[in-house]
Amino acid sequence: MSVEHDEDRFEGRLSDALHDIGSGFDADRAALVAAGRARGRRLRLRRRAAVAGGAAGIALVGVGGALIVPWGGAADPLPSSSSVAEQPSGTPSAMPLTSRELITTLEGLLPEGKFSDQEARGTGDSPLPPYVRLVYDDGKGPGAVGVSLNRIEPGSDHARETTDCPDRTLVPHDSCVATRLPDGSLLRLFQGYEYPDRRVDTKLWSADLVTPAGQHVSVSEWNAAAEKDAPVSRSEPPLSTAQLKELVTAQVWRKYVEFIPEDPKQPTASAAPSHAVEPGVDSVLNTLVPLLPKGLDVVEKGEDYTYLVLDDGKGRSYVQIDVQHGMGDVADELFGADSETLPDGTKVVARESGGDKGVEGSVMWTVDTLRTDGFRVVISAFNAGTQHDAPTRPTPALTREQLREIALSPKWDRFR
């Protein structure tokens, strides 16, 4: 018997065996379908929340965390949606945080001026997360200022939605800057509008801080005495972004978050450690696109996989990127003698290969980077519109230098 024939027979037997064994598995289909539909609804809700999140971070507090259960546990794949309001538990600190303390703190942190219409909710008053708001007048007209506090799972989708800048086409805004502070906290400074459609021109400026310990501090201010239904009282909200940053990063707020009882039913407790969760396709691509050089069109965007197809007018070029955590253990495999180590310890290596062996003239350029904490960003560009089609151009649409610049951009730090 020829080897080839023998191989064919093995493949045939394997296929038969798989069919027999596969067909032996049976599940409660109705339950699967019901659970699948429920997940779909949650996914959709999450996407809507992500869109709304840009303009209304505060409004999201209390619904977000409960929606996200990536791979929390197969045993209970459908946790009933729990909100902070329904599940007050854990042991609150001996003395609850009072509304008076919150008001005094905010007044103390604001520059001189007049305060009125103070309102706050401490941790003793309600199981809902604490907040404080007041009307502040620096002499140039009243503006509402509010601070809300909550716990959040760092690295979770919800945390990312809170600290990523929203897509300008979805949430129009004048400015948005997302940064990582030296202590590892993520900060988003946002200048937009109370109504994204700007039917009323009330400006909403906000600062959202998420610390590595899972404290979320959100400060918002308006150029009106109230969020809604108050006339515009000044051209801009009272605090500059620098002042907002100072206010949101004040240590006292983080201490106050610790007064919020921990909710054991929140996914924080059971979900895989956040560093093990790889970032979503959308958030990776939304980070990649602004890093691309000008003059390139994005003609295709991956939905289930992080790739783009670019066109600079000279033909299509497929670009794929991976953002991964915990890759330190394979550093030796990936970064050989030809790799370079930057002053901060980041390893960088450029590779060039013929792309797909079966395709004549195919070129693939790769730049692979590994931060000291095992965080890896690897990007490859091809001289064709897919990984396997015939080349459409002599070289990829991104140069090796551009690939390197993209892979080393500090913008990826938000996924670390």
Next chain:
Amino acid sequence: MRQARADEYAEFAVARAGHLYRSACLLTAGDTHLAEDLVQETLGRIYVRWGRVSRAGNPAGYAQTVLTRTFLAHQRRRSSTERATDAIPDRAADDGGHSDLSLRLTLLQALGRLPAKDRAVVVLRYWEDRSVEETADALNASSAAVRTRCTRALGRLRELLAEDLGEYATP
């Protein structure tokens, strides 16, 4: 979702859930709990995109692709490098089927020893009966890469299964 569309989705989901679950059981090498989770996730993702999926034609094939990618994404999250599953779930044996129990266990264990992507290639090629090109599309890989994986996986399975499958009657 509008009612007509919702009905259409429900009909599709009911019709495909069983097959998706069986595929997922093979992908997970018999981890039925993970398989359920993957199918739910897959049906959830399809729910969100149902309008487009249903218009595009072959939603069943699309669902299979989503399942495979969901599985791979899960594996990638679980382990940073591609490595085979060492621990074989013992509950595979609980779901009594009509096939020979020991072959069933041996085959699932052998699948479990393959790296996740290789296992996905085997499931798509020999359970889904997809061509190399179709498999490559589903995995977002090149067909050359699929061929390499397939050869490697078959070699490994042959080592692990030769005796058991040797007696397996091919009609």
